[in-house]
Amino acid sequence: MVRVGDRLEIPWYSGMTVGELLDRVPEGRECAAVRVNGRIVARPNFHHTPVPEGAQVHLVPMIAGG
Amino acid sequence: MTELHLKSTKVYPYRRPSIDKGYANQSLHIDVGSDDIETRPVDERMKAVFVGGKGFDLWLLWQAVSEKTRWDSPENAICISSGPMGGTPAYPGSGKSIVTTISPLTGIPIDSNVGGYFGPYLKFAGFDALCVTGQAQGEKVVFIDGVEEKIEIFEAGGLAEDAYALSAALTDHFGQGKPVDISVVSTGAGARHTRWGCLNFSWYDTKRRRVRYKQAGRGGIGTVFAQKGIKALVVRWNQVSLETNAPADKKALRAVAKLHSKEIVALDPKQNRMAKVGTTHIVPIMNAHDCLPVHNFRYGSHPGGNNLGEETYEHIFDPGFDGCWRGCTVACSHGVRDFVPMTGPYQGQRVFVDGPEYETIAGCGSNLGIFDPYTVLELNFYCDAYGLDTISVGTGIAFVMECYEAGIIDSGHTEGLELHFGNRLAALELLHQMARGEGFGRIVGQGIRRMKQIFAERFGADAAMMADIGMESKGLEFSEYMTKESLAQQGGYGLALKGPQHDEAWLIFLDMVHNFMPTFDQKAEALHWFPMFRTWFSLCGLCKLPWNDIVPEDNRENPEPAKVVKHVQWYAEYFSAVTGRRVGPDDLITMSEKVYNFQRIFNLRMGGGRRVDDAIPYRAMGPVTEDEYLSRQERYDKQLVEVWQEPIDGLSTAEKVALLRRHREAQYEKLKDAVYQRRGWTADGIPTLATVRRLGIDFPEVAAVLQQHGVTE
Numbered sequence: 038m039v040r041v042g043d044r045l046e047i048p049w050y051s052g053m054t055v056g057e058l059l060d061r062v063p064e065g066r067e068c069a070a071v072r073v074n075g076r077i078v079a080r081p082n083f084h085h086t087p088v089p090e091g092a093q094v095h096l097v098p099m100i101a102g103g
Numbered sequence: 104m105t106e107l108h109l110k111s112t113k114v115y116p117y118r119r120p121s122i123d124k125g126y127a128n129q130s131l132h133i134d135v136g137s138d139d140i141e142t143r144p145v146d147e148r149m150k151a152v153f154v155g156g157k158g159f160d161l162w163l164l165w166q167a168v169s170e171k172t173r174w175d176s177p178e179n180a181i182c183i184s185s186g187p188m189g190g191t192p193a194y195p196g197s198g199k200s201i202v203t204t205i206s207p208l209t210g211i212p213i214d215s216n217v218g219g220y221f222g223p224y225l226k227f228a229g230f231d232a233l234c235v236t237g238q239a240q241g242e243k244v245v246f247i248d249g250v251e252e253k254i255e256i257f258e259a260g261g262l263a264e265d266a267y268a269l270s271a272a273l274t275d276h277f278g279q280g281k282p283v284d285i286s287v288v289s290t291g292a293g294a295r296h297t298r299w300g301c302l303n304f305s306w307y308d309t310k311r312r313r314v315r316y317k318q319a320g321r322g323g324i325g326t327v328f329a330q331k332g333i334k335a336l337v338v339r340w341n342q343v344s345l346e347t348n349a350p351a352d353k354k355a356l357r358a359v360a361k362l363h364s365k366e367i368v369a370l371d372p373k374q375n376r377m378a379k380v381g382t383t384h385i386v387p388i389m390n391a392h393d394c395l396p397v398h399n400f401r402y403g404s405h406p407g408g409n410n411l412g413e414e415t416y417e418h419i420f421d422p423g424f425d426g427c428w429r430g431c432t433v434a435c436s437h438g439v440r441d442f443v444p445m446t447g448p449y450q451g452q453r454v455f456v457d458g459p460e461y462e463t464i465a466g467c468g469s470n471l472g473i474f475d476p477y478t479v480l481e482l483n484f485y486c487d488a489y490g491l492d493t494i495s496v497g498t499g500i501a502f503v504m505e506c507y508e509a510g511i512i513d514s515g516h517t518e519g520l521e522l523h524f525g526n527r528l529a530a531l532e533l534l535h536q537m538a539r540g541e542g543f544g545r546i547v548g549q550g551i552r553r554m555k556q557i558f559a560e561r562f563g564a565d566a567a568m569m570a571d572i573g574m575e576s577k578g579l580e581f582s583e584y585m586t587k588e589s590l591a592q593q594g595g596y597g598l599a600l601k602g603p604q605h606d607e608a609w610l611i612f613l614d615m616v617h618n619f620m621p622t623f624d625q626k627a628e629a630l631h632w633f634p635m636f637r638t639w640f641s642l643c644g645l646c647k648l649p650w651n652d653i654v655p656e657d658n659r660e661n662p663e664p665a666k667v668v669k670h671v672q673w674y675a676e677y678f679s680a681v682t683g684r685r686v687g688p689d690d691l692i693t694m695s696e697k698v699y700n701f702q703r704i705f706n707l708r709m710g711g712g713r714r715v716d717d718a719i720p721y722r723a724m725g726p727v728t729e730d731e732y733l734s735r736q737e738r739y740d741k742q743l744v745e746v747w748q749e750p751i752d753g754l755s756t757a758e759k760v761a762l763l764r765r766h767r768e769a770q771y772e773k774l775k776d777a778v779y780q781r782r783g784w785t786a787d788g789i790p791t792l793a794t795v796r797r798l799g800i801d802f803p804e805v806a807a808v809l810q811q812h813g814v815t816e
């Protein structure tokens with residue numbers, strides 16, 4: 038399982054990328070960055086960053102800045 | 104108590120008024136040339152139109168200067184004000200001071216929103232705003248003692264040059280054993296020799312037992328401060344609670360403050376983790392999205408960029424609470440303990456560095472081709488100690504480095520400094536030269552606009568090329584975001600009143616990544632709403648970070664997530680609870696519109712404020728060189744073909760660069776038209792008479808400025 042936020046749990050599979058995970062999360066496609074086990078991953082890297090089994094993922098709001 | 108050589112030249116006793124609903128209802132005016140001190144009432148009209156903070160500053164500055172005033176004229180004023188909510192300990196981000204003056208870089212008003220305790224203490228000592236004019240013979244220290252109810256001016260001799268040592272000594276001297284009661288405003292040696300002087304605003308960190316600093320960085324306010332012969336402004340105040348600001352409705356204030364504060368504590372660890380990493384989390388995100396400035400904004404990413412992000416700095420920052428005002432649960436103002444500089448007057452000594460934040464990392468790091476986090480720390484430390492703005496220093500040196508690498512200038516001009524990108528020691532040496540007022544540093548510290556002129560006149564440099572790559576607008580250096588692929592952010596920079604600083608409109612992600620504003624009208628609407636709402640924070644003494652750096656979990660469900668509407672509502676409730684003026688979210692925008700349009704007309708009065716002044720260098724819009732084009736060829740080729748329907752087969756790279764430029768420059772002009780129209784301005788970028796009437800700022804002196812510039816309806 039991968040935990041997204043506090044409530045959502047998504048079944049994990051070997052080779053799962055952040056991009057594939059976010060395809061299964063409501064509003065995941067609008068997200069510009071996430072934290073996977075605390076580490077920042079930004080959208081251009083979603084499809085080549087693997088998600089470890091049991092990971093905790095948080096969507097990072099990127100509407101702020103500066 | 105530190106023994107200092109201070110000779111009292113004036114003592115001014117006063118009766119401290121009670122604070123009433125966030126206001127002291129008077130301003131303080133000090134002429135450091137004559138030692139004249141005066142208090143003036145703040146009336147209901149001033150509060151209704153200008154609110155406080157930047158609004159009060161601009162109004163006092165307007166009255167102090169004339170259209171002939173230059174930055175170094177004695178009548179130029181440095182105005183400091185917090186705002187009605189400034190000094191509230193329960194609501195996150197409520198301790199800001201806003202500073203304005205006529206800038207030595209731009210010749211128009213500059214404003215800077217800064218942390219530290221000065222503004223709130225000033226208000227609690229009895230003054231909503233401070234307006235300092237004149238020019239001292241020697242060096243002066245002004246002490247505003249809210250506890251003893253007196254203001255004292257001292258002649259100062261032999262005080263430390265650098266901001267760190269000076270503020271520590273003054274805090275010790277005036278604190279009478281309670282350093283937390285003191286806040287000091289000071290600058291440093293760099294401010295005397297450059298136009299990039301900043302002000303350091305202090306706060307006392309009781310846990311670490313040391314004086315900490317935040318910077319009013321932009322536009323050379325420190326240069327004006329130094330030129331006036333002001334060594335330091337010191338304020339003393341001794342009690343802060345929810346009651347100190349005398350809010351109209353304490354219960355309502357407590358309730359809304361609790362909501363926001365608790366939300367931050369709950370969500371920041373899952374979102375941006377600012378309490379741990381400050382704004383360093385932005386670095387890897389910008390780097391991945393091709394928005395981190397690299398090599399003078401030529402490129403937007405670099406493999407070394409992630410060395411400068413949160414994963415590095417989290418382990419370097421000294422852990423602990425880092426709120427630049429009491430009770431700020433965002434607590435993002437981190438610092439580094441026991442850093443040992445490898446150059447300069449502190450070489451080999453252990454120092455504490457306040458920072459770095461994102462802008463400093465990008466400006467003094469990636470933009471200079473420096474990807475070593477410790478060199479960024481050293482540049483950060485010396486900029487603060489010398490009283491220099493890290494953003495202008497970064498963008499300015501980046502320009503020089505590109506000129507050097509492109510052969511526009513050579514080592515004969517730089518007096519032997521080999522200013523290649525990535526030359527860490529050369530960048531540091533240039534900074535030390537600025538502080539000493541020596542060598543090539545003297546020229547660089549004049550800012551990019553003047554460097555372009557000097558390089559062309561004295562060195563025969565290519566003026567057209569420098570116009571394209573010199574990242575300044577209105578005379579101010581750009582802050583650190585790559586705008587080539589975001590038209591809205593180009594407008595966010597070019598149309599900003601004071602010059603290209605992101606605090607007015609940070610739209611790059613909303614536009615480029617989220618595509619929230621695909622049409623010109625939507626961009627224009629964003630370039631109306633966001634600058635207005637962001638302006639509002641500076642009217643009230645607030646920090647904008649708690650508004651949208653941590654957002655409610657259900658924010659995405661809102662039809663306008665970018666506005667963080669729930670927080671806007673909380674801010675309206677907060678304002679109502681403090682001032683007793685019942686307002687809704689739309690009223691906050693109208694408040695800002697008044698001050699915003701007033702500032703634009705102030706620019707006009709000082710010789711700016713027109714369409715031509717909103718120009719930006721082409722580097723901000725697109726690739727200047729073939730090399731830049733080729734580095735992102737696929738992107739640019741695709742745009743030419745798909746967006747502009749240009750047949751590009753057989754075109755040389757130079758021809759494609761020129762073609763893209765034609766389209767992008769035309770787009771920017773079209774954006775200006777749309778924004779001016781949305782803001783109620785003429786096609787020349789001047790507020791119409793109808794606009795100033797609607798906003799109730801059609802005072803005779805405002806109408807006269809418009810009339811002088813041919814605006815009669």
Ligand code: SF4
Pocket residue numbers: 195196197198218425426427428431432433434435436646647648649
């Ligand atoms: S959010 Fe950061 S900068 Fe803003 S008031 Fe809080 S600690 Fe200071």
